[in-house]
Amino acid sequence: MAVTTSAQTGAPPGKPAFPPFQVETFASQLVWLAIAFVGLYLLMSRVALPRIASIFEERRDRIADDLAEAQRFKDESEGALANYEKALADARGRAQAIANETRERMGAEAEERRRALEQRLNGKLAEAERTIAATKAAAMANVHGIAVEAAAAIVERLLGTTPAAGSVESAVEDALKR
Amino acid sequence: MADPIHQFEIKKLFTIGNIGGHEIAFTNSALFMVISVGLISALVIGSTSGRGLVPGRLQSVAELSYEFVANTIRSTAGTEGMKFFPLVFSLFMFILVANVIGLVPYTFTVTSHIIVTVSLALLVFVTVLVYGFWKNGLKFLKLFVPSGIPIYILPLIVFIEVLSFLSRPVSHSIRLFANMLAGHITLKVFASFVTMLAGFGIAGWIGAALPLALVVALTALELLVAFLQAYVFTILTCIYLNDAIHPGH
Numbered sequence: 001m002a003v004t005t006s007a008q009t010g011a012p013p014g015k016p017a018f019p020p021f022q023v024e025t026f027a028s029q030l031v032w033l034a035i036a037f038v039g040l041y042l043l044m045s046r047v048a049l050p051r052i053a054s055i056f057e058e059r060r061d062r063i064a065d066d067l068a069e070a071q072r073f074k075d076e077s078e079g080a081l082a083n084y085e086k087a088l089a090d091a092r093g094r095a096q097a098i099a100n101e102t103r104e105r106m107g108a109e110a111e112e113r114r115r116a117l118e119q120r121l122n123g124k125l126a127e128a129e130r131t132i133a134a135t136k137a138a139a140m141a142n143v144h145g146i147a148v149e150a151a152a153a154i155v156e157r158l159l160g161t162t163p164a165a166g167s168v169e170s171a172v173e174d175a176l177k178r
Numbered sequence: 179m180a181d182p183i184h185q186f187e188i189k190k191l192f193t194i195g196n197i198g199g200h201e202i203a204f205t206n207s208a209l210f211m212v213i214s215v216g217l218i219s220a221l222v223i224g225s226t227s228g229r230g231l232v233p234g235r236l237q238s239v240a241e242l243s244y245e246f247v248a249n250t251i252r253s254t255a256g257t258e259g260m261k262f263f264p265l266v267f268s269l270f271m272f273i274l275v276a277n278v279i280g281l282v283p284y285t286f287t288v289t290s291h292i293i294v295t296v297s298l299a300l301l302v303f304v305t306v307l308v309y310g311f312w313k314n315g316l317k318f319l320k321l322f323v324p325s326g327i328p329i330y331i332l333p334l335i336v337f338i339e340v341l342s343f344l345s346r347p348v349s350h351s352i353r354l355f356a357n358m359l360a361g362h363i364t365l366k367v368f369a370s371f372v373t374m375l376a377g378f379g380i381a382g383w384i385g386a387a388l389p390l391a392l393v394v395a396l397t398a399l400e401l402l403v404a405f406l407q408a409y410v411f412t413i414l415t416c417i418y419l420n421d422a423i424h425p426g427h
Binding site: 018019020021022024025026027028029030031032033034035036037039040041043044045047048049051052053054055056058059062 | 187240272
């Protein structure tokens with residue numbers, strides 16, 4: 001099983017040195033380690049690591065850009081919302097003003113109509129009072145005549161004599177005054 | 179019983195040439211180093227070629243590993259540590275992928291060879307030394323002189339600090355190497371119990387169930403160890419680099 005290349009070792013044949021301590025293999029390993037490791041170092045430092053770093057940077061930039069854009073959109077939508085609310089408040093204020101104005105106009109008109117009606121009614125009242133006074137005066141005049149006649153007739157019937165027209169009239173006058 | 183050491187053997191695939199009397203060959207170890215580099219590149223370069231704003235699965239893995247290593251550095255060495263990010267990322271990915279590939283049967287574990295882990299640890303050690311002196315000058319030596327220590331025990335403290343600093347690459351490399359080596363040997367030993375017992379007929383088949391279950395459990399454990407050791411190597415690298423960036427306790 002153990003087919004080895006340890007024939008060149010200083011160890012006696014059949015009992016080769018422990019492989020990691022076979023000095024004659026060191027030169028080859030060192031040369032190839034140097035080649036492999038320097039190659040790896042150059043590949044990593046020149047190609048791989050700058051590339052990964054740039055990928056990270058791109059990603060960071062892209063995320064920052066996206067966040068900035070999202071912030072811009074957010075600001076925009078907030079502005080639009082503020083505008084909308086302002087328009088709504090304005091409209092509400094205008095509606096309030098129109099309602100107030102209308103209410104005041106209607107009130108004034110109603111007041112005016114009421115006043116005109118009152119005036120007309122007052123006129124009619126005064127006229128009616130005047131008519132009543134006239135009627136009353138006429139009635140009073142009539143009552144006066146009737147009272148004189150009635151008094152004369154009563155006196156005539158009671159006394160059998162016709163009183164003088166002037167005395168009856170003055171007596172009625174006195175009685176009406178009391 | 180199968181030889182548990184066999185899996186660590188370096189096999190020459192073809193010879194490239196000689197440097198100073200040492201034969202340089204393309205070995206199975208080299209092959210798996212190249213495979214690791216290829217896999218890492220495919221993962222972090224291939225998957226990100228689309229530069230997807232919304233990552234796919236593989237791109238997510240690439241981005242996660244980037245973030246993971248970056249966070250590790252930032253939390254241990256601060257933002258200044260990020261100038262070592264390519265180095266730390268390469269170390270982490272190389273060790274992690276090499277460790278995980280090694281768990282696949284019939285593959286080779288690059289990090290189970292001490293020469294590899296020592297090289298990587300020395301790379302970190304030398305980086306710390308060079309950067310530490312280049313950036314801080316002689317103030318870097320304050321690393322060995324903790325403040326607020328009475329003068330009469332200062333020599334002892336400095337001696338201990340220097341010793342612990344010098345032993346860093348040793349522990350740094352042996353930790354990874356030993357974990358990988360021991361884990362793979364354990365796996366191989368229990369796996370060979372399975373085949374050995376299975377050769378004894380029905381009773382052996384039943385007896386083989388226990389080591390088989392153990393192999394399954396150990397494989398899960400080794401997967402954890404593969405990740406953990408890569409992470410430990412990385413975080414220690416960050417801590418050492420932090421000393422170079424901010425010397426003094």
